[in-house]
Amino acid sequence: MNRTILVSGGGVAGLALAQRLSAGGDAVTVVERAPGPRAGGYKVDVRGAALRVLDRMGLLEEARTLRTEVRAGTVVDARGRRAASMDGDTFGGRVHDDVELLRGDLHRLLRESAAGAEHVHGDSIATLEDTGDGVEVGFASGRTGRYDLVVGADGLRSATRNLAFGPDERYLVDLGYYVAVATVPNRLGLDREEVTYVGPGRTALMYAIAREEGARAMFLWSSGPLGEQGLDRAGRERLLAEAYAGEGWEVPAMLADVPDSPDLLFDPLSQVRMDRWSTGRVVLLGDAAHCASPASGQGTSMALVGAYVLAAALAAHDDHAAALADYERIMRPFVAANQALGPANVKRMVVGTKGQVRASLAMLRVLDRLPGKERMLAAMTAPIHKAANAVELPELVH
Ligand SMILES: Cc1cc2nc3c(=O)[nH]c(=O)nc-3n(C[C@H](O)[C@H](O)[C@H](O)COP(=O)(O)OP(=O)(O)OC[C@H]3O[C@@H](n4cnc5c(N)ncnc54)[C@H](O)[C@@H]3O)c2cc1C
The missing domain is CATH 3.30.9.30 (D-Amino Acid Oxidase; Chain A, domain 2)
Structure with missing residues (x-):
């Protein structure tokens, strides 16, 4: 839609958003603090609505080729004696189609698909001034820029959130x-x-x-x-x-x-808990807005779904305020359902x-x-799948 958009943070949320927005004709800059793309990392699951997002982005088949293929899980006691074993999907709370892959592999996939955006590494937002008709941004490197919209996709300790909404203590x-x-x-x-x-x-x-x-x-x-x-x-x-x-x-x-x-x-x-994810022309996405904690097993999926919903809302409305209200309305119940998983899961773990x-x-x-232990254990993870699907995705715009 020919907006100029700055995305702070080239993680899952930022890269997925950059792909969607640049495909729709926006001029997108992703500024990432790390000096270069990061490989490896821990394994993450993509489930429920997030699988449909990857599919609509044309990335699901390739994501499947990057699966960790973890096929078994065992629980042991202090002497290493086996208490229980189960198949890898049951152990990880996955059902048939869910994809478990390394975070770095997902980053690479998203980064390649977001080639239409400008990617700046080794820099970070230092100042933000919303002038009403745009946002003036100063970077740590000394560069400056002016954008129609700034998206903070810069993770749990979001610099964008700190600048536009206040310190971590208020939200973590x-x-x-x-x-x-x-x-x-x-x-x-x-x-x-x-x-x-x-x-x-x-x-x-x-x-x-x-x-x-x-x-x-x-x-x-x-x-x-x-x-x-x-x-x-x-x-x-x-x-x-x-x-x-x-x-x-x-x-x-x-x-x-x-x-x-x-x-x-x-x-x-x-966890990050906030009453609002946007103020003026600044909006938060992914962990920066609503980190559910690694114990939820849903942070990556929430980041993907949030990016898709935000991009669809921005494509559907000329008025950024209407778009940001739509994004928030669609994402709130999904986020609430998935955040509730974090404290519950960690008590089991x-x-x-x-x-x-x-x-x-x-x-x-x-x-x-x-007999049938796998079925019984799978039933225990039903709340994860319910939460993972608790959103109606808007139609694909491009
Ligand atoms: C051990 C562990 C296990 C996990 N397991 C799962 C799982 O099984 N399933 C699941 O769905 N999720 C899991 N997660 C959570 C998942 O990794 C996150 O929820 C997800 O990565 C959020 O994506 P994001 O893009 O919002 O944030 P991030 O992935 O944190 O990306 C933020 C990006 O912003 C960059 N950045 C930070 N500060 C700045 C700055 N000032 N300027 C510019 N860039 C900046 C960072 O370098 C990073 O690249 C796990 C997390 C951990 C730690």
Whole structure:
């Protein structure tokens, strides 16, 4: 529609939006803080309405070729004894068509499809001034620009949100857990499978996916604030080692591998809750607007759906205010349903006390021997699929 649009953040949400808008004739600039496209990362699921979005974007078939192909999941106790095993889809809460892939692979796919946009790396919005008929933007690099619309798709700690809506403290809700993920050697010799260890207040898991030699170690534990924001990587590694001190299974070896990992994600599990996602000509998208936390398993799907809905609304209305109102009206119930999954799921994933760990492993051992266990476990993930489909997508505009 020939608008000039700045998208802050070249993640899933920003790239998907850039593809949709540039296909519709808008002049889109994506400014991404990272110095270049990022490969790898952890695995994410795309489900429900988000699959229809990928399909309408013409990317679903290629996304399927990038599947992790994780085919089995096992839960073990402190001595590594198997409590239960199940197929990979049941373990990951997926149904037939859902696609699990590496975040980096999805980024690459979206980035290639958004070639019609201008992509600037290694820069970031520093100032924003909405003048009513446009937004004046100053970048950290010293560059300036003027746009019809600015979209903050810059993640949990969105700089756009900070500039246009106020500081993180107003919108971030701490769920009381931390997550850490690192690429590590495949010590367990896993072949497209994942193994989860359940300890009191802490879960550790390792998975290996198709087409990769290494493995990912993931840690999810209950904790009050650790003050990690001011710490460097070594400081975060120390906090992780302290949180898992004395744990069994392969945890000590996994921790020992973390310092050599090329990457370490370390974050409190938080949600973003806001009453409004837009102000004037600035609008938020994806995690920046409504992070549901990794425990929801739905952040990527929400980012894709949000990008599609926002692009459709902007294509349908000349008036940006009407478009942003439409976007919010369509997305609100979907976001509420999916955000509710985060706190509920994490309580199932992290079990509180030693006694509760024993009880839940005993229950899993019984379940493991029951015929039709996969069906029973799949029924437990029904709320995820209900939430994943809780939106009516607008018609495809281009
Ligand atoms: C361990 C883990 C597991 C997860 N598992 C799943 C899962 O199974 N299923 C699922 O659906 N989701 C999952 N998620 C969540 C999912 O990754 C996010 O919800 C999703 O990536 C949100 O996309 P986004 O584009 O809004 O934000 P992001 O992916 O965070 O992208 C934001 C982008 O903005 C950039 N950026 C940040 N600040 C600035 C700035 N100031 N200027 C410019 N650019 C900036 C960042 O570098 C990044 O590229 C998981 C997350 C984690 C951490």
